[in-house]
Amino acid sequence: MANTQSMCTSFLGELMLGQHQLGTSTIVSRGSLTSPTTDTVKAALYLASATINAATTAYTATGEVTGTNYTAGGVTVTNATAPTSTNSSSTAGVGYWTPSASITYTTVTLSTAFDTVLIYNSTQSNKAISVHTFGSQTVTAGTFTLTMPSNTTSTALIRLATT
């Protein structure tokens, strides 16, 4: 088994249902009729032996790392920047979003090799958003930091484009 970097397919349909709100809140009709609600986005780490990919529909503890100071479910992602959309032509454009800060797991010991982070929406029943892979790592009484790519049309963490 192996993990595969991908957009979670279920996320695409859920977007059209308005089930995810990344960044600053604007929707007032889901949790409250009077004020917008912001979704909490989280990041969980997975073992290199796990199977997390486009077919993943929600956070799962199966295959997740375990270790000192790591809490099941991972950490909360700083979600303070609203998605942006830009036209690239009269018929095409890109919508994109990147967390506004690095994702950090502080003073953890993760002895079994891991290579994947799953971004998911903990407010909306832990619905999966995207899967990101990197070289296999372990951490010993140290900090694991994931620095986000630049929030641009070509490098943002999540990009949805028409061509």
Next chain:
Amino acid sequence: MLVSTIHGEMDDSLLEKKEGSLDNDIEFTTWTEYWLNDELVHRSVHVTLKTSPFTALEAASIG
């Protein structure tokens, strides 16, 4: 400088420091290890992601 280790905080002067990096199309990663004799007592990793999943969308023609 004090370093968190599996034996608690230790002064880095007592430890051997090793560093490494990986740079490819997907990521730029650096790691720092501290060793006490032949035992790994600390390892921190910093991954900077370069690429991300990309999804293309399409509006169907009507008529």
